[in-house]
Every structure is written in structure tokens, then in C-alpha cells.
Amino acid sequence: MTRMPNHRCSILWMLVTYIAVSSSAIAEDKTFQLIAPGSALPRVVSGDRPLEQDAARDFCHYLSKISGQKITVSDKAENARVVIHIGRDTFVDRHVPKIATIRADGYVIRCIEHGDNMHLVLAGKVDRAAQWAVERFLGQHCGVRWLFPDRVHGEVVPERKTITLDRDLQVLVEPDFINRANCGMYFFGPPHKLLRLAPYGDGQYGNHAIQHIFSTKQFQDHPEWFALVGGKRQWWSYGNGWQICTTHPGTVERAVQYADEFFRAHPDAPVISMGQNDGNGWCECERCKKLINSVTPPYSLSERWFHWVNRVAREVNKKHKGKWVEAMAYANTSSPTRFQLEPNVAVTKTFVLDSEFKQAEQWKTVCRSVNLYSYMYGGSFLGFRHYPHAAQQFLKWGHDKLGALSHITECGGDWTFDGP
Ligand SMILES: [Zn+2]
Numbered sequence: 172m173t174r175m176p177n178h179r180c181s182i183l184w185m186l187v188t189y190i191a192v193s194s195s196a197i198a199e200d201k202t203f204q205l206i207a208p209g210s211a212l213p214r215v216v217s218g219d220r221p222l223e224q225d226a227a228r229d230f231c232h233y234l235s236k237i238s239g240q241k242i243t244v245s246d247k248a249e250n251a252r253v254v255i256h257i258g259r260d261t262f263v264d265r266h267v268p269k270i271a272t273i274r275a276d277g278y279v280i281r282c283i284e285h286g287d288n289m290h291l292v293l294a295g296k297v298d299r300a301a302q303w304a305v306e307r308f309l310g311q312h313c314g315v316r317w318l319f320p321d322r323v324h325g326e327v328v329p330e331r332k333t334i335t336l337d338r339d340l341q342v343l344v345e346p347d348f349i350n351r352a353n354c355g356m357y358f359f360g361p362p363h364k365l366l367r368l369a370p371y372g373d374g375q376y377g378n379h380a381i382q383h384i385f386s387t388k389q390f391q392d393h394p395e396w397f398a399l400v401g402g403k404r405q406w407w408s409y410g411n412g413w414q415i416c417t418t419h420p421g422t423v424e425r426a427v428q429y430a431d432e433f434f435r436a437h438p439d440a441p442v443i444s445m446g447q448n449d450g451n452g453w454c455e456c457e458r459c460k461k462l463i464n465s466v467t468p469p470y471s472l473s474e475r476w477f478h479w480v481n482r483v484a485r486e487v488n489k490k491h492k493g494k495w496v497e498a499m500a501y502a503n504t505s506s507p508t509r510f511q512l513e514p515n516v517a518v519t520k521t522f523v524l525d526s527e528f529k530q531a532e533q534w535k536t537v538c539r540s541v542n543l544y545s546y547m548y549g550g551s552f553l554g555f556r557h558y559p560h561a562a563q564q565f566l567k568w569g570h571d572k573l574g575a576l577s578h579i580t581e582c583g584g585d586w587t588f589d590g591p
Contacts (some may be wrong), residue, residue: 176578203282203289205253205334213291214251215244218258220298225362227257230293230305232361235534237313255291258301269343270296275441276371277345278304282338289338297439302360303369305342312336317367319586335430347440347570348578350376355583373440376497376577377519377544380444382410385422385428396422397407398454411449417479418458429488434491442495442517442577443487445480447504464507470579473504477512484513495576500534501544512538519544531573541573547582558583 203229205213217227217233227244248254248262256263263270265284273279277297293304309315313334319325351371360367387408390397394404398414405413415422430443438497453459453472463469470478476499493515500507500518508531511533517540517567518530534541545565547556569575 174529185314197555201338202335203253203338205255205291205336206234206240207333208243211252212240212242213253213255214248215255215257216243216246216248216260217244218256218260218263218294218298218301220258222298222364223258223294223301224363225360226293226301226305228362229302229360230255230257230309233309233313233315233328237309237315237331238334239330239332239556251288253289253291256294257305258294258298259296259497262290263292266290267292267294270294271581272296272298273343275349276300276303276369277343278307278422280304280308280338280340280344282336284338291336291340299365299371299454302365303344306368317358325586343411348566348576350542350577350579352376352577352579354579354581356586360368372579372587373442375440375442375444376542377499377501377521378444378446378497379410380446381426381448384426384445385415389425393421393425394427395419398452399456399459400452405452413450413452414447414454415479416454416456416459417475418456418462421485423479423482426483430483430487430491430496434494440494442497444497446497446499446501446519448507449502451503453503471508473500473506474508474510476504477508477510480516481510481513484516488513488515493541497542499544500541501528505530507533508537510537517542517576519579520573522546528568531569535573539574540576541569542575542577543569543573543579545578545580547580548584 204210215223215227215231224244231242231244266285267279267281270279273296276299278293278300281292283290283292291527294301295304313331314327314329317325318327327566335437350372351370352368352453353370358367359365365371385396390406396415396419397404397406398416407413426445433443434440452477459475463475480496481499486496487496495516495517496513496515497519499521501521505521505527516538518534518538519542520527520534521544521547522528522531531541543566547562566578567581569578
């Protein structure tokens with residue numbers, strides 16, 4: 172197993188294989204021209220899924236600009252010197268069977284010689300992977316760079332009349348981090364659906380989910396599910412500043428029902444969030460007090476909360492084996508529990524203070540996966556916010572030491588100072 176020479180990407184993307192075989196013993200040319208003046212243009216075909224079609228259009232836009240030739244998406248692959256497959260189609264499924272089992276939104280970049288034609292495949296199992304493959308190909312083989320969101324000044328698109336590739340080019344990229352959310356610095360591609368260079372968050376890690384699980388209807392039907400604070404059941408339509416009664420069995424049943432509906436609607440989703448709301452508002456009812464005082468020292472807020480998460484996770488696991496239940500170790504639930512979390516519970520740990528690195532490692536002793544939530548916009552300092560090596564070390568530590576599958580960063584900032 173080797174890694175791509177591009178170290179900036181090596182944390183997020185584990186390169187499983189990279190084979191570019193060249194035989195010096197045989198004088199045979201192991202390369203071919205993807206595009207060259209005077210040669211027939213390559214034919215670009217797309218998978219059926221809308222994100223694959225977007226990726227194909229994006230690819231054609233850049234290849235046209237690079238080569239100075241007009242390249243468009245075609246609906247036929249026949250009789251072409253070179254066929255470029257963006258996304259999954261019949262040819263890709265037949266000749267790259269690995270595509271069906273690629274991890275998450277990983278992808279292949281692969282040349283295949285078939286009959287008299289060369290084929291270049293840029294595709295993954297899931298639809299958005301085609302866009303990631305297109306961007307990596309354009310970056311590594313054509314020199315395109317995206318710096319900030321501006322089509323005139325924010326990108327570098329070199330002019331290359333001829334693009335030559337190894338006939339045996341074969342790259343498989345699989346992400347270590349299956350969730351890579353960037354909150355605040357949004358550099359969209361033209362269809363405004365995906366961000367450039369593969370940030371991707373599915374909203375289920377580090378999310379204040381309680382406000383969706385327990386909403387208007389639940390408050391009307393079951394006010395007793397909501398936290399008793401100052402003698403009153405608490406609920407606001409705005410989702411923060413209140414919690415649920417974590418010892419009412421009805422809240423567990425409701426959360427399990429919600430998870431069941433979620434996984435039926437999203438069978439490929441690896442995780443569901445059970446994150447608490449921002450702020451306080453924890454229940455003061457007699458049953459909650461009894462639980463808190465059932466141990467010495469009394470349960471912390473964190474323990475009260477994860478006691479409930481464990482109960483939900485045990486039930487979710489009965490119907491949805493292999494799916495994660497995610498909850499946040501955040502603010503007043505930051506400190507680790509004295510008890511083990513269920514094997515299907517992952518926590519998303521927020522990092523604000525230095526002491527929280529140690530806290531995250533302590534969490535790992537009670538649960539299988541500790542995911543990362545960072546605030547890369549920083550605070551209390553003025554300066555350029557460009558620290559790729561520190562960010563790389565942080566992500567590698569999360570992956571190696573904490574079993575992290577997700578990194579969310581709040582990084583809203585200024586493109587001029589904070590850069591790509
Ligand atoms: Zn209560």
C-alpha cells in the first residue's frame with residue numbers, strides 16, 4: 172500500500188492502490204494521448220444520476236478551457252478513440268467491479284484498454300464521488316487549482332494542448348473520514364450542490380437533533396417528555412436552550428421510532444444523530460433527581476445524557492445492526508462518563524480548550540469512535556489562518572487515536588485572509 176505523493180490530501184483520503192506500471196524492457200509506448208491537436212476528440216459520457224451529469228459538465232468545461240477545443244457531454248460512446256466515463260454506467264460496472272464496494276464516497280481514476288479504444292473512468296459508488304474524481308483528475312493530470320470562489324481570479328486553469336496519460340493508470344481513493352463538513356467557507360461548484368474539493372457533511376454528526384425528534388406535535392401530545400425546569404415543562408420552537416426528560420421511557424421510545432423511520436428512508440446512512448440542544452434546560456423532575464443520586468458521586472450532566480443515549484442505542488441496534496448512534500460530547504456533556512457506551516454509540520467531541528485533547532482520549536476508553544468538531548476560525552488573534560501541518564496532525568491523531576470517522580469544522584472566515 173502506498174500513498175499519493177500529495178501529502179496535503181493523505182489524511183482525508185487513504186490511497187489504497189496506486190499503480191502506474193511501466194516496462195522498460197519493452198519498447199512499447201505505455202502512454203496515450205487523451206487529447207491532442209489533430210486527433211479525434213475524446214467522447215465524454217455520464218452516468219444517469221444528476222450529480223454525475225453535473226460532474227461531466229464541469230469536466231467538459233475545464234477540459235475545453237485547458238485544451239482550447241470544444242468538448243461536450245455525449246450520449247453515445249461508440250466509435251470514439253477515447254471514451255471518458257464520468258460516473259457509473261454499464262461499461263464502468265462491468266470493467267470496474269470494485270466500484271460496487273468502494274468505501275463511502277471514494278472513487279477510481281482508471282484507464283482501461285478495451286478493443287481498439289482507450290477508456291478513462293472517473294467514478295465512485297455514490298453519485299457525488301464522480302465530482303471528487305473529476306476534481307482530482309483535473310488537479311493532478313491537468314494542473315487545475317481552485318483557490319477561492321471566483322471563476323476569473325479564484326482558479327488556475329493552465330493551457331495544455333496535449334494531455335498524455337499512462338495506459339495503466341489505476342488509482343483507488345477511499346476516505347478515512349466519511350463525514351468532512353466545512354461550516355462557513357462555502358466554495359460551491361456551478362450547480363451549487365457540492366462544495367469544491369470534497370468537503371461533505373450529511374448533517375448526522377454533531378447535530379442538535381433533539382429539536383427535530385421532539386417538536387411541536389410531541390410537545391402538544393406529550394409535554395411530560397420535555398424537561399421540567401422551575402416547575403414548568405420547557406420547549407421553544409427555536410431548538411436551543413431546552414432539553415428533554417431523559418428518564419421518561421416515552422422519550423426513548425420516541426427517539427427509537429425516529430431512528431427507525433430515518434434508517435428506512437435512508438438505508439445507506441451510516442449514522443443517526445441524537446445530539447442534545449445547545450445550552451441548558453436539563454430536567455429537574457423527581458425521577459431525574461432519583462437517577463442522579465442513585466450513584467456516588469452523583470451522575471454528571473454528561474452521564475445523565477449518555478445514560479439516555481445508551482438506552483436509545485440498545486434499542487436501535489436490535490433493528491439496525493451496524494448503524495451508529497451519534498451524540499455530542501459538548502459544553503455540559505464534554506466530560507467522559509464513568510460507564511461504557513454501547514458499541515454502536517459514537518460521540519462527536521468539540522475542541523475549544525487544550526485540555527479537551529486529553530478529554531477526547533479519555534472518551535476513547537469508553538466508546539469506539541470519537542469524532543472531531545473543531546472551530547478553525549480560531550479566536551483572540553489576528554493573522555493569516557493557514558496551518559495545514561497542524562490541521563493534518565489533528566486529523567491524523569483523530570483517525571489513529573480516536574477512531575474518528577467524521578470531522579466537522581466551523582471555519583467561517585474571509586477568503587483573503589484565510590485562504591483555501
Ligand atoms: Zn426528568
